[in-house]
Every structure is written in structure tokens, then in C-alpha cells.
Amino acid sequence: MNLFSIIQWHHFAYMIISLALLGYGISGSVIFLLQGTLIPVYRPVYIGAVLLFGISSLACFLIAQMIPFNAEEVLWDVRQPFYLLTVFLLLSIPFFFAASAICLTFMAFRKSIAGIYAMDLLGAGSGSLLIILLLYLFFPVKVLVLLAIAGLLAAVVGAWELKTGYRHWLTAAVIGTAVVLIMVMSIIQLEVSPYKSQSQQLQITGTGIITERSSPLGVLSVIESRDVPIRHAPGMSLQSRTEPLPQMAVFTNGEGMTVLTEHTTDISRLAYLDQVSWALPYHLSQAERVLVVGAGGGSDILQAIYHNAGQIDAVELNPQLVELVQKDFGDFTGRLFERDEVTIHIGEIRDFLSLKQDKYQLIQLVMVDGFNASSSGLYALNESYIYTVEAIQAYLNHLEPNGYLTVSRWVKLPPRDTLKLFATAVTALKENGINKPEQRLLLIRSWQTSTLVVKNGIFSANELEAARRFTNNRSFDLACAPDMHQGEANQYNKLTTPVFHDACRKLLSPDPQDFINQYKFNLQPATDDRPFFHHFFKWTSLPEIMGLKDKGGMPLIEWGYLVLIGTLLIAFLLGLILIVLPLKWMGRAHKDNRSIPYWRILVYFFTVGLAFMFNEIAMIQKFIQFLHHPIFAIAVVLTTFLVFAGIGSKTSEQLVKRLGYKQTIWISLLAIVLISGGYLAGLQWFFSEFASITAPLKILISVLLISPLAFFMGMPFPLALAVISPHDESLIARAWGINGWASVISAVLATITAVHFGFSVVIVIAMLLYLMLGILFPHQESSREQPTTTRHQL
Amino acid sequence: MKQSFSARLIIYLFSACLLGSVSGLTFADDEYNKKRMELIRVIEDDVRETSLYLDKEELDARVMKAMADVPRHEFVRKSLRSHAYENRPLPIGYGQTISQPYIVAIMTDLIKVKPGSRVLEIGTGSGYQAAILAELVDQVFTIEIIEPLSEQARALLKRLGYTNIQVKYGDGYYGWLEHAPYDAIVVTAAASHIPPPLLDQLKPGGKMIIPVGGRFMTQELLLIDKKPDGKHQTRQILPVSFVPFTREQE
Incomplete structure (x- = not known):
């Protein structure tokens, strides 16, 4: 998945991958439409779909990287949006085949849905772990080849399990192909965008890559x-x-x-x-x-x-x-x-x-x-725990009396991150009980960089004199210093107005919020609950900036957030056209099961997808704060989630036999809500109490904390699926499609919610959604749950 | 019903392809001239809107004449010629671009060159900026670090009859000492810092201009003034009419 981050910029990598996951939802529609033809020939279709997954995961990527998509040209060149569309359609193909195979299996083996779903989740869980290991061992492009081979081998396993007559032939063919693929692996090259810094450097004669290393980082x-x-x-x-x-x-x-x-x-x-x-x-x-x-x-x-x-x-x-x-x-x-x-x-x-x-x-x-998840194409907006209010406080706690914390950033015009950082430092100091933060802050800028110095004490006259000597000798500008007057600003690197100095003064005023609200970029300090330091976008500035796009205004556009919104809109519309409408229209031709209203099934499975991803994404974020290391955190949280959700799914079968569907679903939902609520209230305290324990212990504790939640979250999808499937197998495809769509939407929506309200609110919404499921649950017999997108997170 | 839909779809797709191929066609010279004049008007409008940052309502008439005279379409790939007079950057291969005409115009204006000036350019690229400068001054020296681009630009500038431009392939870090000092230096290649040798080769009173930002997005222009006493002052110019907040009156 991080292949696209390598060849393109991560913002669009995020969009492409999210949208490609719609392939999951689309499979539901296609199977629903063709079920009459497909189900009777399940064996060859299943094996074919798995084979095609293997082939297309490599082939589609290789074709996609030949498309001359250039993120920087999106607003200049009318062809670029079409390139983008083609790329994600191509990449959705492997997801489509994989999802079709799973959905058809649900339909063919309706009685063992919970078991199949459990295996699906266990496979995804071990896959998340395996891919991290593989990325340490091989370069991403080789991992893709291995993934393709794994797909082909899965088809062989299928052929043997289903005892098909051609299983020997297939085995021989797959082994032959795998050998060829491994042999040609080294000649498969990544087509990196020529506008990336590395490509630019490599254009110079006599310049070359002398060594490379690969890891999930x-x-x-x-x-x-x-x-x-x-x-x-x-x-x-x-x-x-x-x-x-x-x-x-x-x-x-x-x-x-x-x-x-x-x-x-x-x-x-x-x-x-x-x-x-x-x-x-x-x-x-x-x-x-x-x-x-x-x-x-x-x-x-x-x-x-x-x-x-x-x-x-x-x-x-x-x-x-x-x-x-x-x-x-x-x-x-x-x-x-x-x-x-x-x-x-x-x-x-x-x-x-x-x-x-x-x-x-x-x-x-x-x-x-x-490093943050965005580097691997997971999120469009960087989550960064380096520049939050809590982070600044942590640095200050490790300073000796009169020690300095310095943070340097590239200067952007109009100023963005330098000022946000300044606002963050002011907030951190104020929260630490410092009444006059201006006595402890010094900001200078060169023509290209800015440096903020936060002192653990009050700047002395000698220090301020030394700072002036330093800046004067180097033609740098003072932007903020305790004894500075306006005339001193904007001396060497002249801006039309002394915008840095003016902004700093306003951020130090008794009511900085007025200025923050009025500024055309988002300067609200980031916190550990809303760790989006790089989120500068403001809706109110968008019309003005878009009006200037051809007039030098392009760099004013903050892509991260817009890409998120764009992804959400496109996912919603495409899902509506490719997933919901076919399921609905064609549903008229088929006989609906009158005892369970169609809308109820639709809303239930949509809500399950939404709730699962909301909780999962929020929990990953919470545990990153505890485990810190982004790769370990994602690996631990995701694998635990998937594996225990799988176990939960399997267990739900037994529970239903003893308690019936209604009781089982309510037990699982109430357990999810109670555990989530408990974590919401207590995790922060718990994490700070255990902050200084060793990494292996932290991992153990994380697994222990996540597993009960995941266990119960594995139930709502399969329980409901089991209830509806005896009536009409076509409902399985519908549920699958809707759920796949919801998963894509919810991954993006969770991030947008977190940007505006924080991750705690994401958890609260997930809790409410889970409660809603209890009311929406199709009464009658049975059901279960599915986290489509979960498996693709890596 | 279905068939007619498919047929229509095919017709639409075919038309779209046809339109796509037409857009790659080239025009006659007078068509290009007309488009170039339209571009000049667009640049004039943009300059008026950005007057706050540029400190002027309009650019030097000589600069605008150079913009009107140099055939930009000659400097872009044949397949992109129909876009040559749109106010946008275009790819020229090797991960490089020909800058947005509006940016070229204000960069050229900001260095305030005169007919007798001697100008050094670091990063020849397509050769377009050098050609604009050659319309205004006696001698232009330009260095390109990417060999094929350097060769292409040399051949093109020769074909277009520019005899006052010297193109060199090589590292621009140390400037071009044998022709120094220069009245102005244009640095179009990205650099993490401004090479001290270039500052040394600038005449006192001379100006250096550097666009900062990505290949397709110029974020700001950095104008360096070398004072008569040899000290430097920079001006950071936002080439866009955008005020992040209104400054209170003191």
C-alpha cells in the first residue's frame, strides 16, 4: 500500500487507496446482479476470482504507475482528474476480486458464515503482521510480487479444498508462474514521479543511488x-x-x-x-x-x-x-x-x-x-505528536532551569506552521501556569527558516543582546522577543508587512482566540486528542483562494484536508451509483423478504461498517499515544483487533445456540459500549500512570486492553448476516456491498471528525452507533459483522 | 434501448478522443500571436491585482514587450503547444517545467535590467527566461545542470536567432566567473541555500531573484539586493493578492 506513497505524494496516495477499497463494495453489487449465474458454478468462479486477485494485484499496479498522473498539476491540467480516476479504478480491481471470492463463499456456505468470517479476519490479522515483516525483508515492489504469488497460492489451496478435477494442473501452473515471477522480480521497477525531490536530484549527471534500505518506515x-x-x-x-x-x-x-x-x-x-x-x-x-x-x-x-x-x-x-x-x-x-x-x-x-x-x-x-501513518498512505492529514501542546510541555519538563527548547520550521508565506507552533508554545506555557509567556519566547527568521526558542525561565538582558548580535550578523530578523519594539521587525528579509511580528503580538494578547478565528489559516494549537499540526485549512478562506488559483494562488491551497473531503464525496457518490442503486433497483426484480424491510438491512449493515471503523481508527490513535512507535502501534492494534474480532465472530455462533440472537446481539453491543466508555474515561489516566514501563509490557497491556473490545466488535456483522441469510441469499451480497461502502466512508469520516472534534468524539459517536444497532437489528433469527476496510489498513 | 445507449456511449467516447487529439494540434503563427496578446492582457490584469505586493500597478513596458515578442510555443513540447499561451507552467521533461508566464514577467521586472546589463541565469531549463532577458539586455549567460536540457536550449536559442545568449552545461554553484560581475542573477534551479560565490559575482547595486516552491507552484519570489556597501537585503514577495489578516493601524 505504501507503493503509491513512494511514486506519488501521500495525499493522493491516500485518496487512491481509499477509493480503490470501493472495489469491496462493488463486488457486492456485481454478485447480487449475477448471483443466479455465479452460485451454481461456485467452485470455478471462486478459484477464478482468487486467481484474478493474484494476477490483478500486480498487473493493475504496473499499469496504474504508467498513467502520467501528477498531483501538482491537478488544478492546471484538465486531464489530471481523469488520470486519477483511471488509477483508482485500476487499483480497485484486485480488491473487487478478493471481495467477490469472500462474498460468494458466504453465499455458498450460508450455514458457516461466522466461521468463514472468523477465518477471514484471522487471515487479515496475520496479513497485517506479515506485511510489516515482509517490508523489513524486501522492497515494496517485491512485496507486491509476493502478494500476487500468495493470491495465486490461495487459489491452489481453494482448488484442493474444493476437490476440483483440475487441481493438479492448477498447482503446476501456479508454481510455474510463481517461479517466473520470482525470477523477473528484480526487473520490475517503480516509476517514481519525476517531480519528487529524489528524482530531481537524480537528473544531475554523475548522480546515482548507491544503496537502499526498506522497512515499514x-x-x-x-x-x-x-x-x-x-x-x-x-x-x-x-x-x-x-x-x-x-x-x-x-x-x-x-x-x-x-x-x-x-x-x-x-x-x-x-x-x-x-x-x-x-x-x-x-x-x-x-x-x-x-x-x-x-x-x-x-x-x-x-x-x-x-x-x-x-x-x-x-x-x-x-x-x-x-x-x-x-x-x-x-x-x-x-x-x-x-x-x-x-x-x-x-x-x-x-x-x-x-x-x-x-x-x-x-x-x-x-x-x-x-514518521506518521501518512507516509504509508493511510491518512491524508498527518497526525503528529511532536508538535502538540502536551509535547511542548514534555520537552519543557526535560529542560534544566534556564534551558532552551528550540523548534525550527521552513518559512511559509503567508505564515502558517511557524505561527501555529508559536500559538502552541503560548498555550503550553499558560497551561503550565506561566502568566507572562512573552518573557520566555524568542522567534527569529531567515529568508527560508524560522527558529522558535522557548526558555525554561525568563530571558536576561544579556541573552537578548546576544540574540540581536546573532541576527544582525547573519541578516536574520527578530520576529518576537520580550523587549522588542515594532520598528525592529522586518529589517533584513522584508515582507510587505511585518506579519510574523504582528501575529506573534496578537497571539500573546489576553485574547488570542479572536486573532486565531480571524486568521485565514487554521492556527488552533494541536493537542494529543486532535494531533493535526499540519491542518491549516479553513473553509472560509477557500472561495478567495480558489479565485486566485490561476494568479499565483495555487500554493495557498492546503491539500490535506481538501483531499479528505474530496475522497469522502467521491466515495459517497460512487458508492451510491455503483453499490446502493444497483442493489436497490435490482432488488425490485427479486422478491424482497417482506418480514425484514429492505431499508432496515441497508441501514444496519451501513451502521455496522461505520461503527466498526470509527472505533478501530480511534483506538489505533489512542494506542499510538501509549506505544508511541507508529509501526508497532498500528501492527499491535490492528492485528489484535482483527484476530479477536475473528474469535468473537466464531464465538457468536455458540452464544446464539445458548442465548438466541436477540440476547447475543445486545450482550455484544452493551459490552462494546461499556468497554469503549470505560476506555474513554480511563485510558488517558492509565497511559500516563504506565508511561514509563518497558515496550514489551506496553504491548502486552495493549493486547489485553484491545482484545475484549475487539472480541465483541466481531459479533454484530455475522449475527445479522446469519439472521437474514436463510430467507434470501441475495441479502448477503447486499449486506456485503453496503458494509464495504460504509467502511470506506467511515475511515475518511472518522478522520474528518477527529480533525474538528478530536478522537474522543469519534469514540462517542461509535458508541452511539453501536446502541443504534440494537434497535436496527433484524429481528428473527441470526446475524454477524464485518470490517471490510480493516484488513486493508496496511 | 440498451443498444442505443451503448451506441451513444461509443459516439461520445469517440468524440472525446477526437477532441483530445485536436487539442494537441498546432496552430498557425498568427493564431499564436493572437493568443500571446491575450496572455499579455491576462498578465496585466494579474499584476494590477497583485500591486500591493509588487509596489506597482503595471510592469515595465519593455518587459511586457519582450513577453509579447518571444514565441513561448517554441519552448514547449509540440504536444503541449495548444496550451503554450495559457497562464500556467508546463512540463518540459526531466522533471522540469517552463514557468508560469506571469511569474516570468514579474521576475524579469523585479531585477530592473537595462540594455547594457549583463545577466547570469542558473537553470536554463527550456531557455524561455533567457530569451526574455535577451530581448532586454546585451548579454545573457545561462548554466544548466541537466545535459540534455542544456543541449536542447542551446540549439533552440540558436535556431530562434538569439546571438547574445551563451549556454553552458555544468554546476551553477560557482557561477560563471570569467564573465562576472553581473548586474542581475536569476536562479531558477532549487537550492537549499544561496551559493556564496553567486553573491560575490553580483555587482554592488545588483539584484538576484529566486523563485521558491515546487515545480508547478511558485510560493514566493526572493529578491536579493546587493547594497553599494556589499551588504545584502532580501525582499520576500508573494506573487498573489492575498492578505492573511488585516494589520491594525498603529
């Missing part, structure tokens, strides 16, 4: 340029006459460049690292103990070394990046991370802070955009 590519050196020193002062040392570039999924720097014994050659805006704290006072957040290729560590820091701790999430600096390119970097004063910690920063009690004189965050 992304593909790392190390790039060397023999003829034209790579020289990375963002926003370096125009007064500087220094030149960066020779470097190699490391890209993650073709973007987010960090550099490996050539080792030097002559420390003065690192002087260029003193010419960037984030060198400021080293000029305010001597920093002995420094914490670098996001070690990357080590530039910020080199900067600390240049400024004689005695102890440098650095945290890096990606172990493969650390290995590149330390081992593979150890000779080039001079084994930077093994120096006496440097200690490298592999992990997530919030986790690191919750485990360690150490205090620092300086905590540095330089252009850190931590």
Missing part, C-alpha cells in the same frame, strides 16, 4: 553525486562565505532529504552550521547537555559538536538510518554516532521522554516531520 535511498557535490544548508545566512562539507543525500520514499556529512578533523570546516537560524541557542549561553530530536544524517549533532557541547543525546526513529550513518557509511561520516560525547537512542521522542528523567540545557528540533 519507508524506503531509504542514499544518493551520491560525483560531479556536482550535494550541498545542504537550509536558509544559510547571506553574509556567510562558508561552504558546506561534501555530503550524501538520504531520501525517505523519495522525499524528506537528510544528509550524511563527510568526516573532518578540522572542526572549523563546520562553520556553515553556525550560519543557520537554529544556531541561535548556542549563542545565548554555553549548552553542555544537548538533546537532538530526529538525528537524521547527523547535521544537528555536528552543529552541537561545533559548539563544544559536552554531552549530546540524539533520538532517531528509523534504525536503518542509524545503521547507514554508523556502519555502511561509517568511514564517510567518521562514525559520528560512536563519538564519546554522542549517544544515539533509537525510538520515538515522546516515548524517550516518558522513559527518561534526564534534563537538558538544550533540546533541538530542526525541521522534524516525524
